[in-house]
Amino acid sequence: MSDRSVDVVIVGGGVIGASVAYHLATRGVRSVLVLERDVLGAGSTSKNAGGIRYQFSSEINVHLSQRSIPRFERFADEFGIDIQFHQVGYLILITEGRLVPAFERSLGLWRRLGVPARRVDRSEIRSIFPELATDDVLFATFCPKDGHADPTSILHGFVSRAREHGAHFREHAAVTGIDVDGGRVRGVRVGDERIPCDVVVDAAGPWARAVGEMAGVDLPITPLRRQIFLTDEIPALDHPFPLTVEMASTLYFHRESGGLLLGMVDPNDAPGYLESVNWDFLPTIVERALARLPVLERAGVRTGWAGFYEDTPDKHPIFGAVDGLDGFVVAAGFSGHGLMHAPAAGELIAELITDERTSMDIAPLRLARFAEGAPVRELNVI
């Protein structure tokens, strides 16, 4: 591959890089190369909870979901892979008055945008999920079209179809430099190897800031550790139930392998790349989960793992070209929502590269919004 020019190099072989590659290849881009320093999916893509939802507080995040979720519903037709998309809904429990005004606003936004999410009272919550403790719940929001799917299958769908359309993926190929000359990108370096290209897409997830720095671009993307625990099978929970979020504490859980996948923000986590599990946090999350779901009492925790959110100051991704540097395109900073927005992200970034315009307005997600003091706020971050 050395010194063979490619049109587009994508740095990062997670779900975003793979989706961008797929959409570029299907739009006829002659040469697409994804460079992954580890193995495909080794970053956040293989660590995440698989949650997919419409219930965001910002209009642009809802639009990204509206472009992505129908693609997940038809994934098997488009990609030939069953992604185990369980549309069991997201049930968001509101237990504190301070959260009520924001969710009232969100319910209005969802009505306006045609999202089938609704307010549910305690008795309806009990009929949706009888095992939940609801005494402290003021109300919940429920969207039956939300759910969860298998992240690895989604990644493989994009990768295999991208390959069929001519895209190349190289593993164990860490990008160590980006050549810039005359205000434009000229190529990337993988150690001693130089790969000339017209466009570099930074899809390096929680490491996107370091890749940006190689091109002299400062991306405000910070790694934040997030942990997941998996319980043994719970025979008493033998029916489908929604991915449930206790908004005030950030506890969330969904059905996984006959047991429960649980997550919650550890307030002691400082930004950084510490990827080990903090087992000292387990009693805190178990205590919260038991209070919400008493049938958990007899379930042991089988395993746990940690990964990174790729956090931006306004919890929205950074999309698109960078002022003053031709050929450098950012698709990163999804702040914990990158799996569910991968179809839209790949499609929009591919449109931008091939047509220099997009079928949805992504200007609010430009990098310059931070310097301009024009962030887009998202409140429903878990």
Ligand SMILES: Cc1cc2nc3c(=O)[nH]c(=O)nc-3n(C[C@H](O)[C@H](O)[C@H](O)COP(=O)(O)OP(=O)(O)OC[C@H]3O[C@@H](n4cnc5c(N)ncnc54)[C@H](O)[C@@H]3O)c2cc1C
């Ligand atoms: C615990 C947890 C739960 C989550 N739950 C959800 C959820 O329910 N729903 C949801 O939508 N999202 C969720 N997320 C977020 C989601 O996982 C990410 O938003 C998504 O995976 C981002 O994909 P990516 O391709 O941008 O990043 P990644 O998957 O991290 O891929 C980036 C890749 O770039 C590679 N790389 C880095 N530097 C270089 C370099 N110099 N050269 C070459 N390669 C490089 C890395 O090795 C990595 O494989 C969760 C995340 C975590 C940690």
